[in-house]
Amino acid sequence: MNDEKGQLSGEYMLLVGSLIVVLMISIFMIANENELNIAMAAAKSGVDEGVASSSSAIYPKETFNEYDDMEGLKHPYSVSIVNVSYNSSGIDENYGKQKIQFKVYAKASADYNKKELDSIGDRINYNLRKSVAMSFNTEDSTNKLYNPVFSNNYVFTTANVVWV
Incomplete structure (x- = not known):
């Protein structure tokens, strides 16, 4: 009878130890996913801000002067975002962090030449x-x-906007 009393506490310790290991692994994975979720939310917010500032045709003076040959950009226009996505490109050799590249798919309301779309x-x-x-x-x-942008575990870049 006395031998059976020690068995329960040993099994309990094994169970608690296993749960702690699983919990630690889960926290690590959730933290990485949270970092990507924050980046994606910020990317979408930044895209919206970029579309709003660009399509309203309000630019700093230097930028406005550079647009002499791009008359279409000097007037308000409409751009709609179709999709914002990212893909992982492995570990960046220069920074030792995982490289994430954002890609924006957009659609313009008018016909613009390549230089204007760029x-x-x-x-x-x-x-x-x-x-x-x-x-x-x-x-x-x-x-x-802001190229590239860093977080604790990632380095972020952007691909050229794809016009659809």
């Missing part, structure tokens, strides 16, 4: 990267174009 896309991508940098408080760790 300009609109650059503004959208700039605001996307800026928003991600601000969400992770890493504005000081990147350049003035």
